[in-house]
Amino acid sequence: MTELVATTPGLYPLPDWAKDELSELKGHQKGDLIGGDEGPEIVDAYDRARGEVVDAQVDAGLDRVVEGQLRWDDMLAHPLTVHDNVETGGIVRYYDNNNFYRDPKVQGELTPSGDVAAELDAVDTDALQAVLPGPYSLADLATDEFYGDDAEFLDAVADFLAGEVDGFPSHETLFLLEPSLVENPPDDDTDERASAAIDRIAAATDADVVVHTYWGAIPEKTYAHLMDADVDAIGFDFVTDADASLYNINEYGTKAQIAMGLVDGGNTLIESPETIHDRVEWVEENAHTDFERAYLTSNTELFYLPVNRFEEKLAALGDAAALAEVDA
Amino acid sequence: MSENNRAQFRPDDHPNEHFLLTSIVGSYPKPKWLNRVSDLADDPDSKFTDEHLHEAHDDACRVIVDEHERTGLDTVSDGEMRRNEMVEFFADRIDGYEFNGPVKVWGHNYFDKPSVVDDVEYDESWLVDEFEFTHAAASKPVKVPITGPYTLASWSFNEAYDDDAELSYALADLVNEEIEALVAAGARYIQIDEPALATTPDDYAIVGECLDRIVAGVPDEVRIGLHVCYGDYSRIYPELLEYPIDEFDVELCNGDYEQIDVFTDPEFTTDLALGVVDVHTTEVESVEEIKENILEGFKVVPPERLTVSPDCGVKLLPRDVARQKIENMVTATREIEAELDAGEIDLGPEVSAD
Numbered sequence: 069m070t071e072l073v074a075t076t077p078g079l080y081p082l083p084d085w086a087k088d089e090l091s092e093l094k095g096h097q098k099g100d101l102i103g104g105d106e107g108p109e110i111v112d113a114y115d116r117a118r119g120e121v122v123d124a125q126v127d128a129g130l131d132r133v134v135e136g137q138l139r140w141d142d143m144l145a146h147p148l149t150v151h152d153n154v155e156t157g158g159i160v161r162y163y164d165n166n167n168f169y170r171d172p173k174v175q176g177e178l179t180p181s182g183d184v185a186a187e188l189d190a191v192d193t194d195a196l197q198a199v200l201p202g203p204y205s206l207a208d209l210a211t212d213e214f215y216g217d218d219a220e221f222l223d224a225v226a227d228f229l230a231g232e233v234d235g236f237p238s239h240e241t242l243f244l245l246e247p248s249l250v251e252n253p254p255d256d257d258t259d260e261r262a263s264a265a266i267d268r269i270a271a272a273t274d275a276d277v278v279v280h281t282y283w284g285a286i287p288e289k290t291y292a293h294l295m296d297a298d299v300d301a302i303g304f305d306f307v308t309d310a311d312a313s314l315y316n317i318n319e320y321g322t323k324a325q326i327a328m329g330l331v332d333g334g335n336t337l338i339e340s341p342e343t344i345h346d347r348v349e350w351v352e353e354n355a356h357t358d359f360e361r362a363y364l365t366s367n368t369e370l371f372y373l374p375v376n377r378f379e380e381k382l383a384a385l386g387d388a389a390a391l392a393e394v395d396a
Numbered sequence: 397m398s399e400n401n402r403a404q405f406r407p408d409d410h411p412n413e414h415f416l417l418t419s420i421v422g423s424y425p426k427p428k429w430l431n432r433v434s435d436l437a438d439d440p441d442s443k444f445t446d447e448h449l450h451e452a453h454d455d456a457c458r459v460i461v462d463e464h465e466r467t468g469l470d471t472v473s474d475g476e477m478r479r480n481e482m483v484e485f486f487a488d489r490i491d492g493y494e495f496n497g498p499v500k501v502w503g504h505n506y507f508d509k510p511s512v513v514d515d516v517e518y519d520e521s522w523l524v525d526e527f528e529f530t531h532a533a534a535s536k537p538v539k540v541p542i543t544g545p546y547t548l549a550s551w552s553f554n555e556a557y558d559d560d561a562e563l564s565y566a567l568a569d570l571v572n573e574e575i576e577a578l579v580a581a582g583a584r585y586i587q588i589d590e591p592a593l594a595t596t597p598d599d600y601a602i603v604g605e606c607l608d609r610i611v612a613g614v615p616d617e618v619r620i621g622l623h624v625c626y627g628d629y630s631r632i633y634p635e636l637l638e639y640p641i642d643e644f645d646v647e648l649c650n651g652d653y654e655q656i657d658v659f660t661d662p663e664f665t666t667d668l669a670l671g672v673v674d675v676h677t678t679e680v681e682s683v684e685e686i687k688e689n690i691l692e693g694f695k696v697v698p699p700e701r702l703t704v705s706p707d708c709g710v711k712l713l714p715r716d717v718a719r720q721k722i723e724n725m726v727t728a729t730r731e732i733e734a735e736l737d738a739g740e741i742d743l744g745p746e747v748s749a750d
Contacts, residue, residue: 084497091504101503141503159502166551166595168502336496336511337555374497374509 070352071361074389075132076125077243077280077303077333078199079369081378082138086117098159098170101141104150104183114139115190122191124379129386132197132241132363135187141169143369144201144245145209147232148172150183157211163251163283165334165372172210178224180231188237196239202246202279203229203265204254219261226265233272241276243303243327244269245369249294250284250305259293266297276300278327282367285312292320303327305367306347317355324360326351329367331385336377344388364389401619401642402667402703404584405470405537412733414699416690417470418726419669421623421645422541422589423709424464424475425718430456453478454529461533463719468726471539471585474530476711482543482589483551484508485522490570492516492556511553512563518570524577531582539585540578541623541709545571545606546599550592561602568606575610579618587621587645594627600635611640621645621669625708630658637665645669647707649689650676659696668697671707672728673721678713680720686728694743699736704729 082090093110094100106114121136140146143162148154149169153176159168188198201209203226207218215221233242244266254262270277279294280303286294294302301323304313307330316322330347331339339347344364352358364385370378406415433452436444457474464472479485487493487510494513498506523540530538545567549560557563575586588610593603611620622639624632625647636644648655649671659668672689673681681689693702704725710718735741 081500087498087504087506094504096504098503161595162502164596166501166592334553335555336553371500374499376496377511 070359072348072389072392073131073361073363074128074385075130075197075241075243075363075365076134076382076385077245077282077365077369078134078137078197079140079143079371080121080134080136080138081371081373081375083117083120084375086113086138089113098156101156101170102139102146102150104181118187118190122193124382126193128379128382129390130382131195131389133191133193133195134197134199134243135191137187137199139187142172143167143169143371144205144247145169145172147181147184147201147229148174148178148206148210151178151181153177153179153214154210163247167372169209173213174210174215174221175213177214178228180228180235182232182235184232185235185237188239196237197241197243198233198236198239198273198275199243199245200229200232200269202244202249203269204262205246205248208248208252218258222258222261222265223268226268230269230272233269236273239273239275241278241363242269242273244277244279244299246279246281247283247368249281249286249290253287253290256289259290260296262290263293263297266294266299270297270299276325278303278325278363280327280329280365281305282329283308285309285316288316288319291316295320295322299323301325301327301361301363303329303363303365305329306351307332307367310350314351314354317357322355322357325362326359327363327365329365330388331366331381333366333368333370333381334372336373338377338380339384341384341387341391344384345391348388348392401584401617404617405619407470407536411730412737414733414736416699416729416733417703418468418729419471419539419585419703419705420464420469420473420475420722421671421705421707421709422473422476422587423479423711424460424473424477425711425713425715426475426477427456427459427715430477457526457529458533461530464722465534465536467719467722468730469722470536472530472534472536473539473541474526474533476541476709478526481507483548484510486543486548487552489520489522490516490567491519493552509551509553512549512556514556516563516566516570518573521577522574524574524581527578527583528581537585538583539587540583541587541589542571542574544588544590544603544622545610546603547590547592550596561599564602564606565609568609571610572612572614575614575618579614584617585619585621587623588641589623591623591625593624593632597627597631600632604635604639607639607641619643621703623669623708626650629655633658634662637662639666641666643667643669643703645671645703645705647671648692649674649707653689653692656692656695664696667701667703668693669703669705672704673706673725675706675708675710675713678717680717681724683724683728683731686725687732690728690732691741694741698743699733
């Protein structure tokens with residue numbers, strides 16, 4: 069019997085009052101975005117907003133609680149855009165979305181910053197799930213102006229992220245988000261390094277590590293290398309491409325645990341708990357596998373949604389996991 | 397589409413033999429007082445009512461039409477004084493849409509991205525009132541910009557249709573219905589805005605199918621333009637030449653015409669509407685600079701197939717900057733026409749007028 073764990077990949081929408089309050093406090097231009105040195109009023113607004121999204125997860129019955137990454141103005145590029153040795157350049161498109169982030173230009177050594185650890189310290193829960201960009205995606209989103217070599221840069225990003233994890237408070241799970249493995253997959257020489265980079269971060273925590281991928285399925289060769297990484301689960305986007313995800317699982321196997329992206333983080337249509345439950349069964353039947361544990365999650369981050377629909381998606385995930393327990 | 401439907405926009409007192417049609421792309425800065433009274437109308441404690449706001453919109457429309465006419469533009473608009481945002485405005489008027497709240501675009505910039513929750517249907521007219529008022533207020537022909545169906549679909553959540561293509565086609569049929577109503581009201585120059593195509597150029601065939609639906613039954617004398625901005629045009633060229641349009645409107649000034657060569661091979665067979673002033677810099681281009689920009693257009697089409705416009709809507713500029721840019725644009729165009737009349741401009745062999 070698979071243990072079902074309801075969770076999300078984080079990066080939540082700000083509550084609407086916080087959208088207003090923080091745009092008043094910070095402003096609308098590039099230079100107004102988060103820099104890691106915000107003053108007390110801004111810190112206070114984020115604290116209140118964080119409290120709200122933590123409560124929302126508890127109310128929804130989620131089994132893991134994320135911090136919400138509300139400060140991540142630059143989405144997955146955030147850990148770099150707040151770094152002292154990174155200059156932020158122009159506004160660039162965030163994957164294939166109508167969203168934009170500041171191009172992080174790395175101009176010095178990527179020493180540990182403690183920025184994400186401080187956010188996690190502020191969360192009061194015993195079911196904490198940390199969220200970070202995967203090293204390949206973070207390197208892909210950034211511009212290297214210091215290391216000068218792709219391999220060296222990827223390793224530096226991995227070491228930087230491992231250093232961040234070192235400072236984390238105790239956590240149950242670490243989600244590493246790796247959409248770039250799908251959107252801009254590594255070439256033949258880089259496949260192995262991308263997987264080794266993940267290992268460096270996984271080694272920095274005792275928690276279960278999930279490498280979550282989305283906006284489709286990763287190419288099979290990249291997937292085969294990813295299976296070599298010493299992580300507890302790989303996450304699949306069954307919303308965008310269920311068949312190709314299943315193909316990877318059946319062709320190359322997967323870990324004893326799995327993360328199933330079953331709820332669409334990019335659409336306001338609400339999946340019912342029954343629909344989510346059916347999708348879990350579809351994966352289990354077609355993968356011919358009893359997983360030790362399955363994380364039920366949205367495929368993508370949730371900041372794409374308006375707040376009401378975001379909250380409904382949380383509730384649907386919580387209810388779906390509960391529904392399965394009743395069935396059992 | 398007719399080759400001659402631009403002649404109707406030539407003013408009777410046009411000073412030159414050559415005629416380069418001058419136009420705007422759409423939005424214009426709102427007068428500050430209009431923004432203030434819009435806030436007042438939203439405030440439940442204020443005595444300022446929706447009727448007052450309607451009156452303010454009428455006033456603003458007259459002011460901007462007049463401002464456009466004073467710059468000497470051949471075709472004018474109301475600068476979209478009544479519109480808030482290019483998707484929200486239409487979604488608000490189409491059955492099947494609902495709004496759930498703001499979503500992030502970047503940083504603390506948000507938009508009320510609507511959801512399509514049911515079959516989209518045509519209910520009230522979207523733009524006929526706006527057009528009729530502007531038409532009555534103007535002495536020049538009025539251009540009507542409409543957000544295209546592909547953009548309306550792409551920048552919405554789709555809960556109701558199998559995919560965004562199906563939603564786009566359904567919306568294209570509604571745009572066609574609206575254009576029929578606009579034409580019946582007297583509109584002769586319509587521009588379809590499809591900025592979303594720039595971000596997903598592989599979908600050019602979907603936009604083509606949408607345009608086929610949009611122009612179905614529209615008389616030849618109605619000029620149909622397509623505006624696409626801020627993208628890699630080579631990804632949709634030469635495919636866009638298959639589109640049933642009279643004019644393709646491009647933003648190239650912003651990129652210093654680096655992409656102009658894209659349109660020279662194969663031969664550009666529709667009319668070109670060329671952006672000749674940058675809408676993202678407050679520095680006003682001189683008449684001489686703009687004349688150089690207009691000459692870039694002759695690398696692609698002969699003068700009788702060139703329309704001159706700003707890169708995009710100018711609403712983000714301070715109002716006096718927007719006005720000066722357009723004024724200089726019109727002056728530059730008239731000077732180029734006079735120089736063409738005088739045989740002072742060498743067009744080169746590739747753009748002969750045959």
